[in-house]
Amino acid sequence: MTADPTMTVRIDGYEGPLDLLLDLARAQKVDLAKLSIVALVDQYLLVVADAQALRLELAADWLVMAAWLAWLKSRLLVPDPDADEAALSPEALAGQLAERLAELERMRVATGWLNRQPQLGQEVWARGAPESFTVEYRTGLSADLPALLAAYGGVLRRLAAQRPYRPKPRRLWTVQDAVQRLGVLLGTMPSWAMLSRFLPEGLSDPVERRAATASTLIASLELARDGRLDLRQDRAFGPVMLKLLDNEAAHAA
Amino acid sequence: MPPDDETETPVPEAALRLAEALLFASAEPVPIGHLQTALPDDVAARDVLAALAERYAGRGVIPVAVAGGYAFRTAPDLASALTRMVEVPRRLSRVAIETLAIIAWHQPCTRADVEDIRGAALSQSTLDALLDMGMVTPKGRREAPGRPTLWGTTPAFLSQFGLASLADLPRREDLLPGAGSLLPRPQ
Amino acid sequence: MPPDDETETPVPEAALRLAEALLFASAEPVPIGHLQTALPDDVAARDVLAALAERYAGRGVIPVAVAGGYAFRTAPDLASALTRMVEVPRRLSRVAIETLAIIAWHQPCTRADVEDIRGAALSQSTLDALLDMGMVTPKGRREAPGRPTLWGTTPAFLSQFGLASLADLPRREDLLPGAGSLLPRPQ
Numbered sequence: 001m002t003a004d005p006t007m008t009v010r011i012d013g014y015e016g017p018l019d020l021l022l023d024l025a026r027a028q029k030v031d032l033a034k035l036s037i038v039a040l041v042d043q044y045l046l047v048v049a050d051a052q053a054l055r056l057e058l059a060a061d062w063l064v065m066a067a068w069l070a071w072l073k074s075r076l077l078v079p080d081p082d083a084d085e086a087a088l089s090p091e092a093l094a095g096q097l098a099e100r101l102a103e104l105e106r107m108r109v110a111t112g113w114l115n116r117q118p119q120l121g122q123e124v125w126a127r128g129a130p131e132s133f134t135v136e137y138r139t140g141l142s143a144d145l146p147a148l149l150a151a152y153g154g155v156l157r158r159l160a161a162q163r164p165y166r167p168k169p170r171r172l173w174t175v176q177d178a179v180q181r182l183g184v185l186l187g188t189m190p191s192w193a194m195l196s197r198f199l200p201e202g203l204s205d206p207v208e209r210r211a212a213t214a215s216t217l218i219a220s221l222e223l224a225r226d227g228r229l230d231l232r233q234d235r236a237f238g239p240v241m242l243k244l245l246d247n248e249a250a251h252a253a
Numbered sequence: 254m255p256p257d258d259e260t261e262t263p264v265p266e267a268a269l270r271l272a273e274a275l276l277f278a279s280a281e282p283v284p285i286g287h288l289q290t291a292l293p294d295d296v297a298a299r300d301v302l303a304a305l306a307e308r309y310a311g312r313g314v315i316p317v318a319v320a321g322g323y324a325f326r327t328a329p330d331l332a333s334a335l336t337r338m339v340e341v342p343r344r345l346s347r348v349a350i351e352t353l354a355i356i357a358w359h360q361p362c363t364r365a366d367v368e369d370i371r372g373a374a375l376s377q378s379t380l381d382a383l384l385d386m387g388m389v390t391p392k393g394r395r396e397a398p399g400r401p402t403l404w405g406t407t408p409a410f411l412s413q414f415g416l417a418s419l420a421d422l423p424r425r426e427d428l429l430p431g432a433g434s435l436l437p438r439p440q
Numbered sequence: 441m442p443p444d445d446e447t448e449t450p451v452p453e454a455a456l457r458l459a460e461a462l463l464f465a466s467a468e469p470v471p472i473g474h475l476q477t478a479l480p481d482d483v484a485a486r487d488v489l490a491a492l493a494e495r496y497a498g499r500g501v502i503p504v505a506v507a508g509g510y511a512f513r514t515a516p517d518l519a520s521a522l523t524r525m526v527e528v529p530r531r532l533s534r535v536a537i538e539t540l541a542i543i544a545w546h547q548p549c550t551r552a553d554v555e556d557i558r559g560a561a562l563s564q565s566t567l568d569a570l571l572d573m574g575m576v577t578p579k580g581r582r583e584a585p586g587r588p589t590l591w592g593t594t595p596a597f598l599s600q601f602g603l604a605s606l607a608d609l610p611r612r613e614d615l616l617p618g619a620g621s622l623l624p625r626p627q
Contacts, residue, residue, distance in 0.1 A: 018372025103370055106428040110354040117414040121342050123332035125465035130280035131514055133522040142529040143537055145601045152541035153615045273500030274518045313460030327461040334458055338478050339465050
């Protein structure tokens, strides 16, 4: 309403709605604190309308700002009697807008201040050919034991990946071996003895030990079938007990 | 430079030469503590710097307090004569300096803060230019949804604009006198 | 510096300041012709440089004639006072640390043994570097064709890696189960 009809402002050259608003506010030539928001809104809407008349493609934020400003102006001129108490008053919203413009203006002043400082490499220069008096002397190593272990581990893994897989040969205790060993050992044990007593000695590998246990159990079952020994297991998963049966005893049974 | 003491103790010429050489040799500002370690114990670095400033007053190169230390810089009034003689890197764009100003006065702040204040999107190339020049650096993240990166200025920023510390920046309230208490004026 | 002329014309202070700043700011030595272009026509660069040399005589930095022109340099007698020694621990390259590890676990062994285990040629420079650092030392020769040198680790190796003795090295099998059968045993 109070827009100066002679004022022509083009929208291009502004970085966004706020940039334009600040420029329009400056044009009011008043302290930003005495800014007329309504006049500002009118000027903004005029510029946006002009731009649309020129069929300029306007980014959405220009139109969003236009719609919001139009709403703000209407609220400022005709206060809503049923206004929500919790909502900000139009005056408070106008104050926020003025504060945003003031902050942008402050940062423009700050930019100007920085620009007036003599800049390094632009107005003042540092030593172009600095001299270094720092002498690096290389002593000591930054390697530690974990690094050494990691390196050797890496070598070993590479080696493992390169070489074809050759499984370690296993000493497997066969049933025949077990039958033979049982035959020898049972003679020396007149009473009940645990199956594990009949395993070959020096079995540290758990796989070999399990295989030998299985072979010995099968061997003992075969010998029991032939009536040469007696087998007993008092409970599930309990130890398997063996005892030699002499021929007379076998006959008696 | 620090002001002279009331009671002036004459600074030994040897200390002055050493300080001169040390500040001259380095392109980066020399922290006063570093200078002190190079000086004899009974000579205060502060006094030496004051004497140095006095000796170089009005000369073509002058010692200045910058980025937490001291460095020699060419005298600002020689800018136009020297610009023609030495290589001058590209100046930061207007948008870049405006972004830098917002980060400097609002740090630590997020990219969204900068965009909010400028009322316009901030292009990645602008931020990249400031990062390339080492003017800004991440300063952690804001504990908010998305945990956006917070940005702040660097010692290189202080050095670039010849500031001893961030305290040399004008206070935000003083940037726009009269706008301290904004009252909405609807009419 | 060029000697003063017999007939001394006073060099303007402005020319002296400019020359001072230019020599300071230039990354390269300033050719006398280049300095002349920055000076008024009636001021000879030669005279300015002479006056500058006079002004800086005995100071911490001095203008000197170097290849290609003139530049400020730190006074030679101050260099030692300004020199700071910085210890920079050497990092071993991956090849070097692997070689050292193989020698440690397989000593005494030959270069060919190391090559065989690593599956790659070993450059003499790698072995030389370990030798220079005192990590390895020759341990006689293998009685085999060519009598190749046998290598072993040194006491310095033990102290570098915090080992009381070689017996403190973890067993191969603890590093990679089943590794024992992988390794080619010399002989």
